[in-house]
Amino acid sequence: MNSVIELFNYDFFQKAFLAAVFASISCGVIGSYIVSRRIVFISGGITHASFGGIGLAFLVGFNPLLGAVLFAVLAALGIQFFTKVAEIREDSSIAIWWSLGMALGIIFIFLTPGYTPNPMSYLFGNILTVTISELWWMFILNVIIIAFFTLLFSKILFVAFDEEFARAAGLPVTLFNYITITLIALTVVLNIRVVGIILILSLLTIPQATANLFTNNFKKLLILSSVFAFTGTISGLFISYFLNIPSGAAIIFTLVIIFGLLRLFKFLRK
């Protein structure tokens, strides 16, 4: 127990703790929205496509997170374009952007002259290396997400539940969809450092599945998902520290174990 308290004296651990809090709130809320609307696969496509931007940033020499945002937004629009204008099936469009982004990322990193950066930290994340400026960006994103979901809660719920009905009632559904897809892209990119591109879908879906075991109320789902995301992230962080295994993978593993245990508990109680 002492060693746990001692950990909080370390600068890197304090930052990791804050990152866990911010990641849990943003992923808990946005993930609930994604799961409820059944757009997990689109979110996966956007996430993976952002790797292309990270590669480009290394090659040209600018902030990798900026590159990631650029490619995430590009992929979100690209998927829409492929589906609506080029009339490609939606799941195929998603897969095309998903793999294209990853391929471009690898090519760009390979082409980067001199020291080749290790793509592993972006693919699998490392919460222990989060920087102060990244924490600030995560904090700002959290403020925006909380404000958006608090002020417009009912409207977000109604649009997500029945888009057509909301449209018939004159709500600006298209604008809503653009705002939410932007928030999804930002959430994904700013949380890449915590669990990485390949694993971020887990923070957007597993805590939500766990929360969904206990509630079918959208508001409670948002809150409970954030709580489960935080529990899993923090426990995973300790496990990774004491067992000396990569943090991203440890966090995902913990999230799944929590889900499994609670699902079993619910089954046995019946």
Add this chain to the structure above:
Amino acid sequence: MEPLIKIENLTVGYDNTPVLENVNLDIFEKDFIGVIGPNGGGKTTLLKAVLGLLKPSGGKITFRKDIAGKKKPIGYLPQVRHIDRKFPITVFDVVRSGFLMKQKELSSSDLKQKINRLLDETGISNIRHKAIGELSGGQMQRVFLCRALISEPKILILDEPDTFVDNRFEGELYNRLIQLNKEIAIILVSHDLGTISSYVKTIACVNGALHYHLSNNITQEQLDGYNCPIQIISHGDIPHTILKHHH
């Protein structure tokens, strides 16, 4: 009398393929129109055009002055098979979402009372905190009827409210509609001519174009003349055609 909704030479469809062409229809106060026709004939397309969900490629839909504007006093009950039943939303919130159709704001406690009263009248106040995934087909239809009615519409549009429901609810629904029809206009899409013909005042047969029948005394000859094939599943075990097919 000026119609509530005037549809003139309406052509509408998806991606440049018209489903309906040159449709004319006037909807007056206290109308009760049953819309029938084959699958893919354009019944739902007609409703969506009226709701503003599909932009006409030709012709126009005009609303009477007092109901025109961004938010129209229309209550809408969609086909429930298009509803995601796993969505985490409670019955209360579904009904609350119907209030989006209302121009006037209401304090949240007044709205809550109003919703609870409506749920009570519909006999579903006991399930108000349930998630929609836990409901039976009949309960779902009741919930969505409440959503359509909470805004106190002047026009009620129902798209196949008689699917997935038991006979008890069907009777209950039609009696409710007759009551409502004393005040408001109703447009009802159904695949079951046999049932609705005894309730509605007029029948519109939609199949690519609209064939409007002034009364509900629809006859074989009338349908023959309008070239409108309809398959009816009526009481009994075996679906059977009671009207002939035409091409």
